[in-house]
Structures are given as C-alpha cells and as structure tokens.
Amino acid sequence: MPIQEKRLKQKAAVKDSILCAARTIVLKEGWQAVSIRKIAEVIGYSLPVVYKHFESKDAILEEFVKQGFELLSELMLDTKAKETTAEKQLTAMALAYFEFAFSKREYYQMMFGLGMPTCERVNQINEIGKFSSIVVNTIQNLINEEEVNEKIILKFHTFWSILHGLSSINMVNIAATPNEMQQRVLLDAVQGFIKNINN
Amino acid sequence: MPIQEKRLKQKAAVKDSILCAARTIVLKEGWQAVSIRKIAEVIGYSLPVVYKHFESKDAILEEFVKQGFELLSELMLDTKAKETTAEKQLTAMALAYFEFAFSKREYYQMMFGLGMPTCERVNQINEIGKFSSIVVNTIQNLINEEEVNEKIILKFHTFWSILHGLSSINMVNIAATPNEMQQRVLLDAVQGFIKNINN
DNA sequence: TTTAAATAGTTAACACTGTTAACAAAAGTA
DNA sequence: TACTTTTGTTAACAGTGTTAACTATTTAAA
Numbered sequence: 092m093p094i095q096e097k098r099l100k101q102k103a104a105v106k107d108s109i110l111c112a113a114r115t116i117v118l119k120e121g122w123q124a125v126s127i128r129k130i131a132e133v134i135g136y137s138l139p140v141v142y143k144h145f146e147s148k149d150a151i152l153e154e155f156v157k158q159g160f161e162l163l164s165e166l167m168l169d170t171k172a173k174e175t176t177a178e179k180q181l182t183a184m185a186l187a188y189f190e191f192a193f194s195k196r197e198y199y200q201m202m203f204g205l206g207m208p209t210c211e212r213v214n215q216i217n218e219i220g221k222f223s224s225i226v227v228n229t230i231q232n233l234i235n236e237e238e239v240n241e242k243i244i245l246k247f248h249t250f251w252s253i254l255h256g257l258s259s260i261n262m263v264n265i266a267a268t269p270n271e272m273q274q275r276v277l278l279d280a281v282q283g284f285i286k287n288i289n290n
Numbered sequence: 291m292p293i294q295e296k297r298l299k300q301k302a303a304v305k306d307s308i309l310c311a312a313r314t315i316v317l318k319e320g321w322q323a324v325s326i327r328k329i330a331e332v333i334g335y336s337l338p339v340v341y342k343h344f345e346s347k348d349a350i351l352e353e354f355v356k357q358g359f360e361l362l363s364e365l366m367l368d369t370k371a372k373e374t375t376a377e378k379q380l381t382a383m384a385l386a387y388f389e390f391a392f393s394k395r396e397y398y399q400m401m402f403g404l405g406m407p408t409c410e411r412v413n414q415i416n417e418i419g420k421f422s423s424i425v426v427n428t429i430q431n432l433i434n435e436e437e438v439n440e441k442i443i444l445k446f447h448t449f450w451s452i453l454h455g456l457s458s459i460n461m462v463n464i465a466a467t468p469n470e471m472q473q474r475v476l477l478d479a480v481q482g483f484i485k486n487i488n489n
Numbered sequence: 490t491t492t493a494a495a496t497a498g499t500t501a502a503c504a505c506t507g508t509t510a511a512c513a514a515a516a517g518t519a
Numbered sequence: 520t521a522c523t524t525t526t527g528t529t530a531a532c533a534g535t536g537t538t539a540a541c542t543a544t545t546t547a548a549a
Contacts, residue, residue, distance in 0.1 A: 127537085
C-alpha cells in the first residue's frame, strides 16, 4: 500500500516542518515568542492543522526538550571519545557541557525551564536517561568500580549539579563574573569533585 | 501636610495589597497563573489601578524576586548565627539553602526562572548582592584571608553553583533520587568544596 | 462509475491574556 | 463656588491557546 505510506510520509513531513518553524522562532525571538499562530503561518497551514500533529503547545516545547538532551548526549559522547583517561574525559565533558549551555542557550533554557508544565512528565523523557548513562559511565571508570551502585549515582548527581548550577547562575547573572573567570570556576569545581571522588 | 502623607500611606497600602494578592495566587496556583485581572479582582479594584502601581506584570514578578532574595538573605544570617566555626556555618547554610529552595519553591522558581524577562535587570537587584556578601563573608572566614580577592569570589561562585545546581536539578527531576539521598549528595558536594578550598 | 466513508483543511468562535486610551467621579486647592 | 489634580472606571486593541462546526478532497466500497 504505497498510498498509506505516502500519507504517513507527508504527515511526518508536516510534523517536521512544525518543529522546524518552532525552532526558527525560538532561535530568533526566544521560546516565549513561540505561538501556534506563528507556526501555522510559517508552515502555510491554518491553525488547527498544528493540533492535528501536536496535542498542545506544551507538547511541541517538550519535543525540544527531547531534542536538546539528544544533542547534549551526542556532544558528551563525541567529547568523551577525544580523550583517553577518565579524568581528562570528565573535565572535557564538563567544559563541553558548559559551552553547550551557552551556545545552545535556547535549548538549554527549555530543558531546565522551571515553571514549565513539563516538569511532571520530565521523568518519562528517556533522552535524559541517555545523557545520564553516558556521564555515569565515565564516572564509573574514574572510580574503578564495576557495578553502578548508589555511590556512583550520588557522584553523578553531584557532578551534574555543579555543571548545571554554574551554567544557570551565569545565565541569570550575566557578566557578573568576567568571561575568563567562568571557566576557572568550572575547572575549580570539577577538579575539587574529581579529587574527592574516592571519599 | 498630613493629607499628602495619608495619600502616600494609602497608596503604599494598595501596592502592598497587590503584592499580597499576587503572592496568594502564586502560592495557590503557581506563578504562571498570576494575571493582572485576577489581582484586580482580589484587591477589589478595576484593572488599570494595578498599572498605577506597577509598570507591568513583570515589575510585579520582579518584586517577588527581590522578596525572595531578601528572605534567603535573612535565612542565611540566622543559620550562620547558630554555628560557631566557619565550616559548620557553611555546611548549615548549604542545608538551609537547599531547604529554602523546596519549602519556598514558588519564590525560588521566580528567582531563577530562566526565560523570564527580568534576566537583564537582574544585575540591578541589590538583594542578590546582600545574599552574596553574606556567603562571601563566611567563605572568607574559612580561607582566613583578609581582603575579598578574586579567589574568594571564585569560591563563592563555585559554592553557589553547587547549591543551585542541586536544588534545581532535583526540582525538575522530582523523585529521581530518594529524599534521604538528596541531602547526602549535598553534603558530599559541600564537603568536597570545603576540603578543596585552599587549593 | 457512482456512492459512502474517511481524511485534510478551513473559518469562526470562546475564553483568556497584557496593555492602554478615553472618560467620569471624587477630592483638594484657590 | 470654580478649577485642577488625583482616582477610578469602562471599553477597546492586539494577542494568546484551544475547539467546535463546517467544507472540500481524496480514498475505499457498491
């Protein structure tokens, strides 16, 4: 049945164009400026067509959260691959994470935008799990323990918290610290983390 | 001129009632549910009266950010006063900060709500400075250096990042880690921070 | 090939939102 | 009493998310 197949293909194409339009608006005007009417206009369809593909506006934004974690996961993998020791890997990943938070700022803000209605559903987003497992894996190598036990999860949460805290505080508090210093703060924190990892 | 004085007093009272109404809505329905019409209804005035006291909705929300940092600053001071050594003080403050982020969740989300239009103005909010100086002061005692130099600022940023990162990640990722564990993660990070403070 | 069903797409409306202009009423001043 | 300032109002503008009702168009069945 190439008829149904063609239909599904076209349907997916429209869905893609919706996300593409949304992304364009997000990058140009910020994610607060995203409106379904604007999206409809960009894709050249009327308003309710968007609702044929996404249950709500939040569903569209949630898609971005997924994409964001997907991008972040890939970045972590690529960065990790470029280094050999676990310590160097983790440090490089931290820097890459930090850089991601700013260069892909629109994504990052969606991924951690507090007050977003996605908060409850965020546990079901398995892209987060992907990211987590990559980092957990690296930490595991650093500790030299075989099983993923409670301690490693604890260390992972600590590590992630340091990264996210630094990113978001610098995001809110723009230019509160000079740019050269931001990296030093990050390295300071990460090095402290690594040194204390076996306590 | 007790006439003008009375006027100013009443004006301040209305302004207060606006903030009070807003706070009620925030605590009951979350800060996304705050609308000027709702506020107007609660205070018993018509809509444009609100605009006589606040330039915009954002200005009202910004007031909350200030109040939040004010509350946080007080909490930090009180917590600090209950301990004697700088190390204990800092640890207690970290726990108190963490607890604040959750018990006063609505405030905290406003204070760090990314994507809020207040981001640019946030530097001008001197309540943040108050909070900063309290923590900086404690860290200073821990390092035993007299002047507030770059290193101390760096350490402060690291410390704050750890706290905020932990708070907000746990906020988004509700119940991803069991509650008992959250405190252990925090203590783990803070102890690592303190141990490394002279490096 | 004609008819019935499913799908794609439309317009129009509902119930909201922030914000502001135009106007009325009350209070203070001369 | 007449004038000005302040206080408060209604009504509207432009926008939002969402949905109901309707119309073509295309597909499947008779």
